[in-house]
């Protein structure tokens with residue numbers, strides 16, 4: 177996995193609540209597309225495109241300077257719903273590196289860290305202010321997200337700290353792979369299983 | 382120290398503490414389906430790993446297969462390579478596959494409990510958010526993403542942070558026309574779709590104790606729709622009676638040992654929860670969703686909400702939802718014309734659901750303009766229903782009787798509600814485009830859905 181340290185760029189204000197993973201990526205794109213790559217063009221297709229396939233100019237993701245923004249700002253419960261990791265792959269495919277929202281669907285939140293995408297949780301007032309600062313000077317405004325120091329720097333230079341689990345921060349900063357880390361505990365896993373086979377034999381078919 | 386059901390299962394599955402609040406948790410059951418499962422199995426083996434405990438892994442295709450009568454894997458061609466891949470890899474690694482058309486096949490969350498694979502006190506995961514359904518058996522069940530799924534395949538463990546504990550008690554007598562589906566929709570309407578975030582929910586109270594196992598599974602199924610990591614119901618005699626004699630349940634002396642253990646699992650009377658909520662059953666009526674989130678729900682005899690009178694932070698979302706759904710605020714929702722009725726999905730496609738729908742359909746005719754589908758949750762459910770003659774009742778009433786699968790719950794197999802058309806569905810998600818681009822979904826119980834098919838409009842099941 178790629179390492180994540182800091183990102184500076186345009187933050188697109190997609191300020192809506194309960195952005196579900198069905199909205200991020202339609203399920204049939206995951207039936208037909210067999211890899212993790214190539215989902216970017218379909219990310220948010222239901223709001224980025226009209227039913228006839230043409231671009232929807234009302235969608236913020238189609239407006240300058242937000243097209244291709246590496247940071248997305250959104251409201252409560254981002255990534256709720258389906259467990260499809262394709263939602264994260266699609267965001268990454270569209271060039272998104274960070275989402276900033278007040279809260280997240282649990283499974284989506286976990287999935288982000290498996291793919292080097294950083295979900296930052298900030299209070300709604302902070303997210304809205306970031307959105308306002310972006311809109312105030314479109315073209316020049318940039319947001320910086322610094323994982324090492326756990327802070328967001330707003331377009332006007334305000335420094336906003338955020339919290340993240342130390343384990344997840346470490347894994348993201350170093351691009352660590354979970355399976356390889358767990359394999360180092362192989363002996364403990366086997367010992368647990370041996371004990372459990374005696375205690376609960378009915379579980380072991 | 383007094384512990385909850387959740388604590389007891391969690392604690393006994395911790396292999397080691399990883400620090401910073403994370404533990405390595407043993408996973409007793411891994412279920413695979415044809416979308417996430419087939420892909421993860423392929424990807425993880427390409428990385429050079431092999432399934433660590435193939436005998437604890439079970440696979441069933443459900444998402445990307447047609448449910449048309451007489452279907453084969455080729456009926457929906459895009460799904461065929463997924464199923465073939467699943468067949469090849471499960472065979473190669475000795476993983477049990479419930480193939481289409483065979484007894485045991487069906488929607489993954491119907492199959493686990495029905496086959497006796499989902500047992501009280503076990504940890505169970507699947508690459509699917511509605512894995513929380515299995516908590517109705519008294520197991521600790523999580524939906525996970527693809528990378529986590531690969532991790533479980535390779536190690537039979539998961540890196541997890543302990544969720545908080547939330548108890549919801551449903552107290553009192555169940556009113557007429559109210560089912561488990563109405564109970565959980567009512568709760569989500571009360572608390573919202575993010576209320577459960579970071580929590581494991583235990584459903585308790587007299588109304589939950591009185592539910593049959595299939596109702597408990599429906600209740601737990603929608604836990605993810607309130608954002609919870611999982612939902613669960615303590616195992617009791619109802620659970621044990623349901624499990625006894627199922628294909629993969631323990632047998633003989635082993636059964637007795639298992640039951641003795643399962644009886645120790647319910648929360649201790651003085652156990653603490655991080656959060657509590659109580660629902661008075663007298664307040665619960667048959668529910669129907671009006672918008673594009675499961676929290677957009679009302680009792681069927683109420684008016685469609687007016688965004689201007691709603692909470693300020695919800696106005697924009699409500700307005701957008703009404704526009705998408707093509708509904709007018711202030712009007713009664715009852716009588717809204719319906720084009721499709723879908724009775725199926727891991728929420729409500731078990732035999733008791735089909736019986737409830739058949740009781741409404743019996744001796745009646747669906748409205749001529751409505752397309753009404755019955756999609757049994759599994760091969761077993763289908764065969765049982767046919768043995769009871771439910772298929773005849775439905776066909777006589779003008780409903781379509783189909784093969785098991787996810788079908789129109791998610792439309793990933795090409796079975797869709799056309800753009801702009803309105804559907805009453807027994808599934809769990811009314812998101813924008815969930816049943817097909819532009820489709821308008823109303824979630825309800827099987828009896829309410831059957832009533833809508835008969836009336837050709839959203840109807841109050843209590844009046845039929």
Ligand code: SF4
Nearest residue numbers: 511726727787790791
């Ligand atoms: S029936 Fe619907 S919710 Fe259930 S597993 Fe299938 S697609 Fe998911």
